[in-house]
Amino acid sequence: MKVVEKRSGQAKPYAIHTWRDFPPLNISRGNMLHNLTGSWRYIKPLYEDKVPACQNACPAGNDIEGWIRLLQQGEIAQAYWHLKREEPFPAVLGRVCFRFCEAACNRAPFDHRLGIRSLERFVGDRPAPAGDIPDLPPLHGKTLAVVGSGPAGMSAAYFARLLGFAVTIFEKEPVMGGLLRLGIPAYRLPRAVVAAEFAALEKMGIALRPETEIGVDIPLEALVRDFDYLFLASGSHASLKLRIEGEAHCRRIMSGLELLRRFAADEPPRLGKRVVVIGGGNTAVDAARTALRLGSEVMVVYRRSASEMPAHAEEVAQAQEEGVRFRFLAAPDRIELADDGSIRQLVCCEMQLGAPDAGGRRRPHRKPGAVFTVAADSILTAIGEAPRFDYLAGIAAAEKEGVPTDDGLRVVLQRCREAAIYAGGDIIDIPRTVVHAVAAGKRAAIAMDCRRRKEDVMRVLADIAIGTGGALSFARYTGRQPVPPVRRNLHKVVTKEQIVYDYFQKTPPVIEEIRAPADRMTSFTEDRRTFTVNQAEAEAQRCLHCGRCTECDNCLIFCPDMSVLKRPDRDFGYQVDFDYCKGCGICFAECPRGAITMVDEDQPIEASTARRETE
């Protein structure tokens, strides 16, 4: 270990003869700079930013802490662009995301989880952040056709354009947005928000081709011939049938998705006074709430109990507030029809829950003989949707779970085996949420770019994987993220155990205002209000910044050896003086947010402090 020249405090030899030679207190004569206590150390601290639990839980790998920090600093436009590096549609996901991030938030066990979705919506709703998207690269000449303009297709188009592809999106409907436009009611996601996202995509140079159905207007082979890359994201629209007596001839039965689609296309059907919705998923709840807003009395019939409902609990609670009734543990048995095809009554049987199935949910069984009837003018079915694969024309096999792909979402092909065809969203086997679809688009875009650059896709994907959740870091992939002030480890996740809650104050959360149920149920205008600037700043202050150094100075204050120094070479972060650091670990223990790691002394200091400039 090197000894700095000026550190020449070595005590000179001296003699003590009488008590008069003593200083008044017990103190070393020379100073102690020569005593390099760093030699006692066997573990050492390393400043290492990690993955916050929220980002780890986000399928899209949203760098939530990164933009919340900018928000705290009042840099709203910067926060917007930072957010859009990893997740393209903050105004959309800020409204409809199922908030996997918030469920994982390390703040939850302390007081109340952070309102990440509300903050994201605030950032997404800021009036037109100045300028175009930064660093939009020139086109490299390769083309991409995206089939379907839902969230998966939008996401793939966005990221592929950021990677230099010339992108065209094909949509069979006259309006763009797929499920966002036709499957999610406007009171949750206003049409203008979706339209604005497409305006932004067009501004990036992405071509939009509505009313063009692949397999009908253009065969898939033509796309394979005309484009270098394909991304299939045609979604899942074919509603499953109830397969009960009377269904086939009933004139007053339609799928929940069809109701949502027709309403969104301004062609709402007449439902009558009493509507029964069959199913327990999000489509069922959206259909029920839409029917309610169209003036009907609505009952949802679900074969399992409330806790097994796949629908988002928040949506269910709001539906109940608005007056939707739920009949659990019941399944339709047959529809008794009048002569004109209208419904006389719906006969249901009571169910009971048996042993858990493969998915962990308890399987419902008919309770023998327990039958009841429900009066209904219309029945809406929402027991699930299946993708339609007929347009694939044998190029790829379609299985029950969806189109088979590899980890880079490249479709396993039966014909045209050399074609670069990728798929995402509801046509592959992933959870059917908007954010999972967005994640799939991102993953496919990166994989396509790897293929274009002839890189080892699997190695790259492993390299840019965030934490344990499988999301990918676009910033790490492109290397265009500014060098973070502290070494960043993309693979370590900060858990609750690493947070020192003593350093935080309990603070009540800021909650988005929601209109009263009576007001909500009569209109399709949006039911929640975007945060004001003050609300957003207050809620942003609650972020714990898990695993990300904020320069709180705790390490500097607590270091008993004065060995934590402000970095002399830049204006952020700390440097450890390893001449004197004893490796006591107090900095590590007192870091409120797990931004310090203790590593083995044998790990070379140079290697441990070196930053990867590609970050």
Add this chain to the structure above:
Amino acid sequence: MKQVIKGNHAVSHAVKLSRVKVISAYPITPQTTIVEALSEMCASGELDARFIKVESEHSAMAAVVGSASAGVRSFTATSSHGLLLMHEVLHWAAGARLPIVLTNVNRAVGPGWNIWADQTDSLSQRDTGWIQIYAESNQEVLDNVILAYRLAESVLLPVMLTYDAFYLSHTSEIVDIPDDRQVDAFLPEFRPPYRLDIDDPHMFGGMIGPDYYYEERYVMHRDALKVAELYPEICREFSGAFGREYDVLETYRTEDAALIIVAAGTITSVSRIAVDRLRSQAKTVGLMKLRMFRPVPVERWRHALGRAAKIVVIDRNLTAGLGGVFAAEIQAALYPLAKRPQIFPVVAGLGGRDVTPEDVCGMVERALSEEQAAAGPLFWGLKQ
């Protein structure tokens, strides 16, 4: 500016005037209001100091050991059991030669639980190496703090200032609060000769073997002995600035006294009344008020008491199996004299029991009537 304030707030004002930089405390009855006022002053910005909340008195003392080691003027306050919990760190503070000032509200030690005046708490800390000074009035309480910082920083020893629970701590008296510029002139900013300095780091309080420990302690003792000479000089300067006179002790009508009463704290006030009353009966009685108890101003005690025939020492404290601490120490100090006064030790007023002028007159008359002092102390007012 004259104000009617409690003894505790006299301390708070004095700490503020002394421009203390670090205050660390754990609240304990009856001193709580000292630090309560100080915490408010820190919060309002009236006093530019760091107020450190701690979880015990041991930590309170440890915190000011740290701040004083870093070279800033530091203060803490406590009482009875709180002081006892500080005991270990009190030794350290003195050995490390840290000029900390501590005020202790003299209060009885449990059990039984008793929050009233009694000096056993501070007297049980007499061997810690701290300078100890006792006060009789709220004015004295205030002035003692300012004097204490001058003294402590001159000799690098900590000072414990004590005063009686409730008789002073919670009793309002007229107190002249000095002007801050006057105090600044008398008490300059602390410039420590030794302090923790990250650019010139030294080892403090390291291991020291039998070869040197003895000399190190002797150096501390020698410096403590200087206090008895230095303190009167500081008091003379104080008197010049503020017009109030202090010393290591105070005598009242002792010039021709055949009997001298010795007392500390508020019992001195009632003793002064008793002296006047006894003088009016042609009894030549005087009073010596103990102010500084550590270091022991031996020569001054001998000079003040040596010519009297009899001495009555009133102790509001008890070391079980011996008697009063003051009496024992005065006996020890006077023993080498060729002509020794007769000493009549009295233990009185334990746990806050009132000691009135009549009580003191009674003690004196008893001493005057006896030819020879008894072997042990007289327990005045004991329920027989």
